Amino acid sequence: MASVFDFSAVSLAGQPVELAQYQDKVLLIVNTASACGFTPQYAGLEKLHERFQARGFAVLGFPCNQFGKQEPGTEEEIGAFCESRFAVTFPLFAKVDVNGPEAHPLWQFLKHDAPGLFGTESIKWNFTKFLVRRDGSVAHRYAPTTKPEDIARDIEALLGT
Template sequence: MSNVYQFEANSLSGQPQPLADYRGKVLLIVNTASECGFTPQYAGLQTLQASYQARGFDVLGFPCNQFGKQEPGDAEQIGAFCESRFHVTFPMFEKIDVNGADAHPLYKWLTSEKRGFLGTQAIKWNFTKFLLRRDGTVFKRYASTTKPEEIRADIESLLAEQPA
């Protein structure tokens, strides 16, 4: 696979969602969790979405329960939590695995494209972030500890690039 547009994931409502629907946008793909110390990052992610959506940017949230069982809810509970607590308007997808044999193909691709600290491929924790260019290729990977506001300059740089 050469870009994100070759993948599909189910929306939080269970509907197949081709990622090709986001063609031409700068994307920030994040594995999320509702009961994590990093969960307040939802607020920062929503701020990025609100700030840059009109310029061709979207956050894509992928709930995951692989780290400390910190996303125990079903799709309805996850959606209600995101809406009521953080007023999330960015697209959220069905809960997936991001590591191991059952990892979603999107995450297998993302982690092979940009490795983490010391060259590790595995996702280390919730709220690991991948920033993608308008052409659907991976620009950069950010650790869980990287706050959404710290990514602004990179987002602005990619938004300023002319689409191919």
């Protein structure tokens, strides 16, 4: 069985990142955008990252320009925006497609492992969130409207005591 840790991605700086480095961590993987109505969720995602990081948790952000072209910037512009506007410290990756024939393999896995409403695998909008267990399997899929703070209890449950 595949897990999130079997995939790699490219960092905002253009460096390959093996997701195996997050083995044994609880992850919240999110497709993000800088010009979306949900963009203020960056602040809540950063709060979750800071709150639970020491216990083995990380948020991973994957900018995506597939929804309303709401992530038009370069990787450098995305990084500068997230740092200056929201003081983001969690890892951000290079822009990816989450739907369609060019969808990043990680996102193909996430969608298949945790289909959305009515069993649909496609991502409907920016800030769809996947909570991943320490073994790399998907525990929950959350809609873009789910606020990061509303996920804290589920994170706590996966982190244990």
